[in-house]
Amino acid sequence: xxxxxxxxxxxxxxxxxxxxxxxxxxxxxxxxxxxxxxxxxxxxxxxxxxxxxxxxxxxxxxxxxxxxxxxxxxxxxxxxxxxxxxxxxxxxxxxxxxxxxxxxxxxxxxxxxxxxxxxxxxxxxxxxxxxxxxxxxxxxxxxxxxxxxxxxxxxxxxxxxxxxxxxxxxxxxxxxxxxxxxxxxxxxxxxxxxxxxxxxxxxxxxxxxxxxxxxxxxxxxxxxxxxxxxxxxxxxxxxxxxxxxxxxxxxxxxxxxxxxxxxxxxxxxxxxxxxxxxxxxxxxxxxxxxxxxxxxxxxxxxxxxxxxxxxxxxxxxxxxxxxxxxxxxxxxxxxxxxxxxxxxxxxxxxxxxxxxxxxxxxxxxxxxxxxxxxxxxxxxxxxxxxxxxxxxxxxxxxxxxxxxxxxxxxxxxxxxxxxxxxxxxxxxxxxxxxxxxxxxxxxxxxxxxxxxxxxxxxxxxxxxxxxxxxxxxxxxxxxxxxxxxxxxxxxxxxxxxxxxxxxxxxx
Amino acid sequence: xxxxxxxxxxxxxxxxxxxxxxxxxxxxxxxxxxxxxxxxxxxxxxxxxxxxxxxxxxxxxxxxxxxxxxxxxxxxxxxxxxxxxxxxxxxxxxxxxxxxxx
Numbered sequence: 258x259x260x261x262x263x264x265x266x267x268x269x270x271x272x273x274x275x276x277x278x279x280x281x282x283x284x285x286x287x288x289x290x291x292x293x294x295x296x297x298x299x300x301x302x303x304x305x306x307x308x309x310x311x312x313x314x315x316x317x318x319x320x321x322x323x324x325x326x327x328x329x330x331x332x333x334x335x336x337x338x339x340x341x342x343x344x345x346x347x348x349x350x351x352x353x354x355x356x357x358x359x360x361x362x363x364x365x366x367x368x369x370x371x372x373x374x375x376x377x378x379x380x381x382x383x384x385x386x387x388x389x390x391x392x393x394x395x396x397x398x399x400x401x402x403x404x405x406x407x408x409x410x411x412x413x414x415x416x417x418x419x420x421x422x423x424x425x426x427x428x429x430x431x432x433x434x435x436x437x438x439x440x441x442x443x444x445x446x447x448x449x450x451x452x453x454x455x456x457x458x459x460x461x462x463x464x465x466x467x468x469x470x471x472x473x474x475x476x477x478x479x480x481x482x483x484x485x486x487x488x489x490x491x492x493x494x495x496x497x498x499x500x501x502x503x504x505x506x507x508x509x510x511x512x513x514x515x516x517x518x519x520x521x522x523x524x525x526x527x528x529x530x531x532x533x534x535x536x537x538x539x540x541x542x543x544x545x546x547x548x549x550x551x552x553x554x555x556x557x558x559x560x561x562x563x564x565x566x567x568x569x570x571x572x573x574x575x576x577x578x579x580x581x582x583x584x585x586x587x588x589x590x591x592x593x594x595x596x597x598x599x600x601x602x603x604x605x606x607x608x609x610x611x612x613x614x615x616x617x618x619x620x621x622x623x624x625x626x627x628x629x630x631x632x633x634x635x636x637x638x639x640x641x642x643x644x645x646x647x648x649x650x651x652x653x654x655x656x657x658x659x660x661x662x663x664x665x666x667x668x669x670x671x672x673x674x675x676x677x678x679x680x681x682x683x684x685x686x687x688x689x690x691x692x693x694x695x696x697x698x699x700x701x702x703x704x705x706x707x708x709x710x711x712x713x714x715x716x717x718x719x720x721x722x723x724x725x726x727x728x729x730x731x732x733x734x735x736x737x738x739x740x741x742x743x744x745x746x747x748x749x750x751x752x753x754x755x756x757x758x759x760x761x762x763x764x
Numbered sequence: 765x766x767x768x769x770x771x772x773x774x775x776x777x778x779x780x781x782x783x784x785x786x787x788x789x790x791x792x793x794x795x796x797x798x799x800x801x802x803x804x805x806x807x808x809x810x811x812x813x814x815x816x817x818x819x820x821x822x823x824x825x826x827x828x829x830x831x832x833x834x835x836x837x838x839x840x841x842x843x844x845x846x847x848x849x850x851x852x853x854x855x856x857x858x859x860x861x862x863x864x865x866x
Contacts, residue, residue: 279797281790282788286787289818292780299766301827305767714838760834762831764828
């Protein structure tokens with residue numbers, strides 16, 4: 258029998274234990290809230306979330322499993338007529354360089370496009386006469402840019418240095434530009450007799466692994482579809498018709514994102530050259546690798562060395578889908594991807610296109626169109642244009658080019674705002690990975706609508722005009738403010754006379 | 765919490781998991797004190813609310829961490845407020861449904 262004193266002691270002990278658990282539970286709950294906030298914050302900051310910049314080979318969780326979404330034909334490549342191959346003049350850089358050459362030769366551009374000296378350029382503006390106004394404006398905007406740009410060096414010095422370094426790398430002579438007929442040039446890579454693969458499946462598996470080892474983030478393989486090969490255009494050949502070399506059988510398409518934090522700080526702090534450089538080098542390495550195994554290779558790489566249009570081939574290779582702003586959108590990096598490719602005669606197993614509901618996402622979103630500083634992206638509810646037999650959103654590439662020439666980069670080239678603001682351009686942290694996995698699996702569209710409601714109401718987007726430079730009425734706004742390592746006031750002896758307009762951490 | 769650390773990161777998640785035992789043991793004591801008569805579905809509702817609450821805080825701070833300041837505060841304010849209201853409603857329901865003492 259326990260006496261009263263023992264019973265009293267046990268009651269006190271039990272009460273004390275209960276109080277400990279009650280108070281301990283409250284303390285643990287408070288600690289959990291703090292830990293959730295802290296862990297969330299550092300995961301948002303985590304540079305490991307910069308897909309394609311660090312975890313390329315090892316980080317398996319950063320790749321989207323496409324298997325459940327494979328289809329026979331890309332849903333955003335809606336064919337509504339005879340598909341026509343692109344002409345030389347359809348390529349913006351061809352037109353721009355030709356016009357610059359004519360101007361340097363003494364030609365003075367006027368509002369009358371019929372006076373354009375190069376017939377191929379003239380034919381393009383015959384199809385799109387209104388776009389000539391934009392191209393014409395680009396010349397005067399470039400002059401304004403050149404007159405003003407140096408005044409802003411204090412602010413952009415580190416960004417320009419970053420871009421300039423990659424630009425130098427990009428313009429190195431590897432891979433070399435073709436100088437002869439493709440039947441000769443593409444075989445210059447070949448060092449030995451072809452070594453036969455066990456099967457096309459084996460070849461594809463190996464080639465994909467090598468693409469990652471050569472620095473690429475995403476890779477897909479497709480048959481070379483002649484519909485997406487330019488006519489009248491072949492590097493190394495001054496004259497070329499519409500023939501396609503017989504050894505051009507398959508295309509290995511790959512891509513890498515632009516470095517995330519500068520890209521979010523488009524226009525002034527961003528550059529395409531970082532990703533261009535990596536994509537170009539990888540295309541050369543892949544071509545050399547194929548050559549060592551005895552196969553012909555034709556690298557296609559940025560900025561301007563192509564015989565094919567990359568986005569449709571990337572869609573056929575299952576990398577992503579076409580979007581409102583006219584570029585490829587992938588599930589991993591959204592439209593933040595710069596593409597390169599190698600055309601080869603090696604037999605390869607092909608990937609299948611994918612359907613991730615991006616078509617419906619773009620129909621509802623329109624954030625890129627609202628933010629576009631040049632108003633070049635269609636705001637229509639549905640694709641409102643047909644280009645060479647394929648239905649897509651109207652996109653004014655000359656208007657886009659006009660704004661390129663206003664950008665506060667030393668070369669006055671590039672914008673990237675539509676890439677930065679796209680809700681799919683998100684890093685690989687848990688919150689965005691969760692959303693990207695959930696949205697394509699919801700056939701009702703509820704997830705998409707809820708996400709877009711948050712996107713439209715919770716996120717800050719500077720006005721389209723604010724992205725303009727100060728000399729044309731803007732304030733150099735960017736979707737995100739520049740990262741610390743691009744802020745010249747943090748490292749250089751400069752007087753900070755500006756305020757940043759863009760998203761920041763919120764403290 | 766320590767994503768760049770080989771040692772601290774797994775330790776952090778283990779400790780955070782372990783203290784959830786304390787959270788729920790403490791909650792159990794509070795429930796007994798208020799005689800809420802907790803059963804499996806009541807615990808499921810409470811557990812789901814707790815998970816949603818922590819994920820909302822973590823999600824909002826992830827957005828802040830990746831420089832989406834506006835979105836982070838809005839998510840915390842909007843979804844967080846809804847969850848606090850939801851939590852109060854769950855508590856009210858638990859109190860209303862508590863078994864009568866015999």
